[in-house]
Amino acid sequence: MDHDEEEEEEDEADFYSGGDSDSDHLDLAGEPDSDVSDDARHQQNYSVLGEEDILQRQEDDIIRVSNVLSISKVSAGILLRHYNWNVSKVHDEWFANEEKVRGAVGLLEELLVEFPNDNEITCGICFESYPCDRIYGAACGHLFCQACWAGFMSTAIIDGPGCLMLRCPDPSCTAAVGQDMIDKLASDEDKKKYNRYFIRSYIEDNKKTKWCPAPGCDYAIEFIVGSGYYDVICRCSHSFCWNCTEEAHRPVDCDTVARWTLKNSAESENMNWILANSKPCPKCKRPIEKNQGCMHITCTPPCKYEFCWLCLGPWSVHGERTGGFYACNRYETAKQDGVFNEAEKRRETAKNSLERYTHYYERWATNQSSRQKALADLQQMQTVHLEKLSDIQCQPESQLKFIIDAWQQIAECRRVLKWTYAYGFYIPEQEHAKRLFFEYLQGEAESGLERLHQCAEKELQRYLTATALSKEFNEFRTKLAGLTSVTRNYFENLVRALENGLSDVSSRSACSRSGSSRSLRGKGSSSRGERSKVTFAALRSIGRSSSINDSGHWSCRHCTFANNNSVTVCQICRQRQ
Amino acid sequence: MQTSRARLFKEYKEVQREKGADPDIQLVCDDSNIFKWTALIKGPSDTPFEGGVFQLAFAIPEQYPLQPPQVRFLTKIFHPNVHFKTGEICLDILKNAWSPAWTLQSVCRAIIALMAHPEPDSPLNCDSGNLLRSGDIRGYQSMARMYTRLAAMPKKG
Ligand SMILES: [Zn+2]
Ligand SMILES: [Zn+2]
Ligand SMILES: [Zn+2]
Ligand SMILES: [Zn+2]
Numbered sequence: 003m004d005h006d007e008e009e010e011e012e013d014e015a016d017f018y019s020g021g022d023s024d025s026d027h028l029d030l031a032g033e034p035d036s037d038v039s040d041d042a043r044h045q046q047n048y049s050v051l052g053e054e055d056i057l058q059r060q061e062d063d064i065i066r067v068s069n070v071l072s073i074s075k076v077s078a079g080i081l082l083r084h085y086n087w088n089v090s091k092v093h094d095e096w097f098a099n100e101e102k103v104r105g106a107v108g109l110l111e112e113l114l115v116e117f118p119n120d121n122e123i124t125c126g127i128c129f130e131s132y133p134c135d136r137i138y139g140a141a142c143g144h145l146f147c148q149a150c151w152a153g154f155m156s157t158a159i160i161d162g163p164g165c166l167m168l169r170c171p172d173p174s175c176t177a178a179v180g181q182d183m184i185d186k187l188a189s190d191e192d193k194k195k196y197n198r199y200f201i202r203s204y205i206e207d208n209k210k211t212k213w214c215p216a217p218g219c220d221y222a223i224e225f226i227v228g229s230g231y232y233d234v235i236c237r238c239s240h241s242f243c244w245n246c247t248e249e250a251h252r253p254v255d256c257d258t259v260a261r262w263t264l265k266n267s268a269e270s271e272n273m274n275w276i277l278a279n280s281k282p283c284p285k286c287k288r289p290i291e292k293n294q295g296c297m298h299i300t301c302t303p304p305c306k307y308e309f310c311w312l313c314l315g316p317w318s319v320h321g322e323r324t325g326g327f328y329a330c331n332r333y334e335t336a337k338q339d340g341v342f343n344e345a346e347k348r349r350e351t352a353k354n355s356l357e358r359y360t361h362y363y364e365r366w367a368t369n370q371s372s373r374q375k376a377l378a379d380l381q382q383m384q385t386v387h388l389e390k391l392s393d394i395q396c397q398p399e400s401q402l403k404f405i406i407d408a409w410q411q412i413a414e415c416r417r418v419l420k421w422t423y424a425y426g427f428y429i430p431e432q433e434h435a436k437r438l439f440f441e442y443l444q445g446e447a448e449s450g451l452e453r454l455h456q457c458a459e460k461e462l463q464r465y466l467t468a469t470a471l472s473k474e475f476n477e478f479r480t481k482l483a484g485l486t487s488v489t490r491n492y493f494e495n496l497v498r499a500l501e502n503g504l505s506d507v508s509s510r511s512a513c514s515r516s517g518s519s520r521s522l523r524g525k526g527s528s529s530r531g532e533r534s535k536v537t538f539a540a541l542r543s544i545g546r547s548s549s550i551n552d553s554g555h556w557s558c559r560h561c562t563f564a565n566n567n568s569v570t571v572c573q574i575c576r577q578r579q
Numbered sequence: 580m581q582t583s584r585a586r587l588f589k590e591y592k593e594v595q596r597e598k599g600a601d602p603d604i605q606l607v608c609d610d611s612n613i614f615k616w617t618a619l620i621k622g623p624s625d626t627p628f629e630g631g632v633f634q635l636a637f638a639i640p641e642q643y644p645l646q647p648p649q650v651r652f653l654t655k656i657f658h659p660n661v662h663f664k665t666g667e668i669c670l671d672i673l674k675n676a677w678s679p680a681w682t683l684q685s686v687c688r689a690i691i692a693l694m695a696h697p698e699p700d701s702p703l704n705c706d707s708g709n710l711l712r713s714g715d716i717r718g719y720q721s722m723a724r725m726y727t728r729l730a731a732m733p734k735k736g
């Protein structure tokens with residue numbers, strides 16, 4: 003019974019995300035790729051690497067190069083490190099000009115100096131004499147004693163990862179000193195450190211891999227560069243953007259995140275005084291506070307523009323003509339011929355722009371803290387409540403996964419919602435239609451998420467505090483699972499729509515038939531264009547008429563849930579069909 | 580500490596044995612401290628420093644020779660890579676390109692080479708660097724020669 007129900011839920015989810023039953027869907031019928039691109043989206047374009055995997059891959063690469071080039075594994079390691087662990091680059095360069103590569107990397111083919119025949123040999127660093135079996139050299143033949151080698155290596159290893167490119171101590175010599183020498187001559191502690199750098203280099207110098215930025219996490223992520231979205235989830239559950247290593251931020255791009263973060267840090271200090279007594283710098287438009295009596299204002303770095311507080315004119319033109327540096331009569335003149343009002347107007351604009359920023363920032367920050375709260379709740383749910391609920395409702399914990407799913411979805415939605423506020427902040431003022439449409443979509447998203455959050459928080463409470471098995475628990479399951487799936491789809495579509503720059507918005511207002519909008523959607527690859535069409539069909543169906551479709555479902559006009567045709571009241575929100 | 584002392588002692592003995600072998604360099608160890616040395620070097624010929632004798636001070640770290648010695652000019656010198664006031668020297672082998680196989684003697688040789696071949700792109704003395712960078716070789720040479728005469732030549736009579 004339960005099993006059947008689960009299958010049905012999956013069907014419904016597929017139905018909703020793929021098939022939009024209203025007329026927009028007809029437009030998609032001739033485009034067979036829409037499902038394919040959807041699958042591609044779900045296909046992972048990255049893998050999480052633990053230490054074992056990293057060691058294995060590094061070893062594999064070294065063996066490959068060693069075999070193809072017929073060189074020792076140590077030499078292969080030196081070569082790979084030099085070419086940032088790019089195997090094909092090593093092959094290309096080597097076979098193009100082996101001699102040049104050997105020179106650059108320091109892989110010598112023969113001794114530079116002959117091994118002396120004396121019994122006693124002088125170390126090139128401490129100048130002491132040693133018997134020939136107690137003095138060592140790299141491929142070049144420059145000889146040093148064990149203690150001097152160990153000191154030399156230790157100095158390099160303390161200096162950092164540059165020790166992986168160690169060369170012979172002889173000033174005129176470029177011979178590489180590889181891992182075999184380290185193993186033979188360095189102290190145990192230095193060997194360990196060197197190995198650490200060697201492994202780290204495989205991740206850090208490799209263009210395809212990065213460490214997970216979560217504190218204390220030792221996993222690395224290998225990403226298929228050029229394969230699409232950068233959002234990755236580490237095995238430690240931290241989700242982040244592989245490209246900029248900030249926390250995951252779809253639907254906004256890395257540049258917007260960087261701009262927004264910079265703006266927040268620049269604004270945060272200013273938030274309090276800003277409204278009271280500030281004018282925008284005439285050059286960089288940042289609000290400037292006048293905190294001294296002097297009218298000579300210098301904007302903060304990097305701008306450093308110097309201007310006059312009274313007239314906002316450049317300080318450099320103040321002087322004789324304006325009646326001296328500290329007696330600006332341009333202010334008087336300006337007031338007389340109305341230029342002053344311009345300045346006042348500009349001040350007004352700055353105030354408005356600050357209010358605008360505050361509006362977006364507050365909502366961005368609120369969603370951020372809601373997300374933290376949701377993650378904490380999820381944690382609490384997994385560690386405490388689930389077991390309790392399982393006992394009360396006599397359900398195996400595996401059957402309660404839908405609650406975890408719901409909370410994970412809530413956290414994810416809060417994350418998306420948060421970034422939509424940065425997105426909204428950067429929609430140009432003049433794109434009025436786009437802004438309106440964006441705000442409509444955002445509002446829908448917000449209320450959809452509220453619905454899910456309410457259900458997962460308040461309604462669940464009843465069953466958590468119940469003393470006995472509740473008959474309605476299965477209904478609750480259907481409702482929460484349904485809301486989760488509906489909300490997930492809505493947000494996925496929202497993300498894709500925003501990533502497409504809401505490119506349909508102009509065509510939406512221009513043409514009534516969506517079919518003719520294709521030519522207006524200029525940018526992006528064809529598959530992205532098609533995907534955006536799916537998106538809009540789906541988005542538009544939200545909040546519209548409920549409709550019946552041939553697979554035996556109708557979607558609720560109120561909450562968009564796909565109900566079975568056998569019922570006439572929405573299983574989720576209790577609205578009539 | 581022990582290693583650096585032993586190594587410096589070896590250099591000391593070498594200096595004693597080779598006395599006069601290189602007439603351009605005269606290395607002297609401090610009477611009471613083997614970690615303090617001075618050197619007198621001759622300004623290379625065909626340079627504005629020709630005829631001058633320049634004194635260098637060496638302060639040697641305990642990690643020597645794994646770490647480079649600190650060297651500065653005690654004699655005033657007008658050179659793009661030497662700080663005019665402190666005598667500090669900007670030379671790669673005294674910093675990141677140091678090798679423990681270098682000796683105080685070879686450091687002196689490297690400094691003499693630097694006097695003949697200034698690197699105006701990493702100046703410690705901007706006036707001097709700017710003259711060279713702007714192509715005013717004669718200006719540079721006459722300034723350098725003037726200071727050589729003032730500071731690095733024995734006073735007459
Ligand atoms: Zn030695
Ligand atoms: Zn060598
Ligand atoms: Zn992680
Ligand atoms: Zn990013």
Ligand SMILES: [Zn+2]
Nearest residue numbers: 283286301305
């Ligand atoms: Zn400014």
Ligand SMILES: [Zn+2]
Nearest residue numbers: 310313330332
């Ligand atoms: Zn003024």
Ligand SMILES: [Zn+2]
Nearest residue numbers: 558561572575
């Ligand atoms: Zn409904």
